[in-house]
Amino acid sequence: MESRFHSVKLLEDKCKGCTNCIKRCPTEAIRVREGKAVINAARCIDCGECVRTCENHAKAIIANSLEDLKEFDYNIALPAPALYSQIGKASGPDEVVWALKCIGFDAVCDVSFGADIITECTRRYIRRTPQPRPLISSACPAVVRLVQVRFPGLIPHLARMESPMYAAARIARARVGAELGIADDRIGVFFISPCAAKVTAVISPLGSEKSYVNGALAVSDIYGQLMANLGCGGSARPIFRGSGLGFGWAVDDGELRALGDNVKALAVDGIHNVIGVLEEADSGRLQRVDYIEALACQTGCVGGPANVENPFVARVRMQNVSAGINSEALRDARSVALDIIEEFGEDAFGMHELIQPLAGMELAECLESAIARMGELEKIVAELPGLDCGACGSPTCRTHAEDVVCGQASETDCVFKLRERMQRMAEDLLRLARMDLPSMARRDDK
Amino acid sequence: MTCTDEPVLEMEFAVARHDFAAAGEAASRVKQVLRQLGIASHLARRAAVAAYEAEMNLVIHSHGGKIVLRVDSERITLAARDSGPGIPDTELAMREGYSTASDEVREMGFGAGMGLPNIRRCSDCFEIDSTVGRGTTVTAVVNIARPGS
Incomplete structure (x- = not known):
């Protein structure tokens, strides 16, 4: 069995060998052996449920560090919309962009803008893909891996869309390359991740042949440095910023709200709730549902295991950020998104590789x-x-x-x-x- | 690891009449077992859908019964057996859209008259045998295509 990369790692010296994590793991991937938790790499989907469960903080998310920016001449930060939910009301989005520049980035491109593009492409994708039903959003990589490991029969149901992160990376790269004349391999693109699953997706991509993202930083790893650079009055604009609806993707039901009312859809958050809905879909029910938004974390990405804030507090903050981006900006972001889709072609934002079932649950090879x-x-x-x-x-x-x-x-x-x-x-x-x-x-x- | 000769797996899952809270659990277990056996996902999916429909039929229409899963190297066989009441006209029962489910059950989203036709659609071989007053047995077979054969 191939060994897969995982961002969730055990910190052995902190593990007391209690059995809390093994109970919550949605793929039964953890065992306690000789007093320490052992993660089965074939089954782990990097959902981060164990990171959240462990009271001894013995599960960590291993991501890139700011040191890795030194490998490139020009670095672009791609903050997940959820990052803005981690910062108090005193600092607006432009101040967060300023703080990202203070800690070493040359430019910032909001992933919320990628979400606006993917929203539009998904709307068209659902319309032109009559079968199968329900389609399942592939925005959450932990859910995609869950399908690969536990529900391989549902693989044909996964929406073949790129994630907003990749969409944002692709356009930011192209824009910087063209405007500043920097060679593509000298541009570093780093995702600021609220979770383990997306760190894994960056380091070992799900379905795009070439990764446009060079690395991922965990929100919790850079939080202190960001805070130190906030509130000093500095503010800056990102290359692209999404609409309030784009930012809303970070919250449960947000992708559906962005898609609009014309889609017969269902939203589910929390990995164990997701399993319940996928069980239904896998039994052939839910065929009258067009689209399922499924997020591994309760409350959505704002509840990600690499975040620092309470998920429910973060959800309110995220909604405030979304609301703060006014309706004029929404029209702007949407028309820019439509232009970009025109420029790159709709296919560019589809998933290009086949998603395969992942072995791990079988009792034997034959x-x-x-x-x-x-x-x-x-x-x-x-x-x-x-x-x-x-x-x-x-x-x-x-x-x-x-x-x-x-x-x-x-x-x-x-x-x-x-x-x-x-x-x-x-x-x-x-x-x-x-x-x-x-x-x-x-x-x-x- | 070397393969032993022709092992056969047989498992039974009891299904209680009108137990909507537990409905779907047998099908879910069938799916888990097939996954652990390493059955190709498109075949496991068909068997799981058939198992789910058969289970719902037992819950809605029967006095209670069981789902029997049998797997050998060539096929997956699902048999849903109940102890009554039996189907007076199996041909009619097989017709798409025909259902004797109560309004109450329909309100729960079942009883669309697609259960048996769905089981037949999912299986390579399908049989229904029913005697009023004695019970019904629905058998669905999904063939396992062997690599290289």
């Missing part, structure tokens, strides 16, 4: 072995207590049984099985101890 193991697994499950206590290091009794049949755990890792076996041994010992020897006189027990 069907015959998998069938044999499944039979064995069922027998083991029937004997387990079904308490899903997690003491064995697997999230549920069933996953423990899977680990046993795959040779990664032993039945007595279950404390209840161990206790049963000790009881049997103790009974055997007692029986042996009471056995009469031929040379001894018969003992009268009664």
